[in-house]
Amino acid sequence: MKNQEVDEFFLSALIYCNIVEDLKSNKGNNKIKNLLVSLLDMYSKALCLPNIEPEDDEDSDIDLSVPRIIFNEYDHYWKVFNPYDLDGPVGASLSDDILNIYKDVKRGIFLYEKDRYAEAIWEWKFNFEIHWGHHAVDAIRALHSALLAKKGYGSST
Numbered sequence: 001m002k003n004q005e006v007d008e009f010f011l012s013a014l015i016y017c018n019i020v021e022d023l024k025s026n027k028g029n030n031k032i033k034n035l036l037v038s039l040l041d042m043y044s045k046a047l048c049l050p051n052i053e054p055e056d057d058e059d060s061d062i063d064l065s066v067p068r069i070i071f072n073e074y075d076h077y078w079k080v081f082n083p084y085d086l087d088g089p090v091g092a093s094l095s096d097d098i099l100n101i102y103k104d105v106k107r108g109i110f111l112y113e114k115d116r117y118a119e120a121i122w123e124w125k126f127n128f129e130i131h132w133g134h135h136a137v138d139a140i141r142a143l144h145s146a147l148l149a150k151k152g153y154g155s156s157t
Helices: 004-021 031-046 094-113 117-150
Strands: 076-079 090-093
Touching (some): 004 094, 004 117, 031 094, 031 117, 090 094, 094 117
């Protein structure tokens, strides 16, 4: 159940959550780049998580406080909800994407730190496939565009 891929994902998830928690205090120019690099790393490691069933149905009461983050001019962007559907673009929020990922991943971290490895792995993998993976793909594109806009390569809006 616990293996190198799981340990690597856990460390990547910790880094991602720490970056999100420090976004408000991070005044440097690299916060968008650091978030993008961390998200790409975590996404790629999530692809290697094993398929597993949780060992018990115990519902954990996890007190999860979510940091407040603001991306200012980079927060709102347009996305195509389903690339295989011909509907037009919809509005999206980078802070919403980042915090949805944070909540799903952080819950697994709490379980992992309580030695509930099967539940943590299942939480990460299941939510990656049905929820936070979609937010990650959208956020990666938005962060990439924001990073280029900060460098002067066109507008992000």
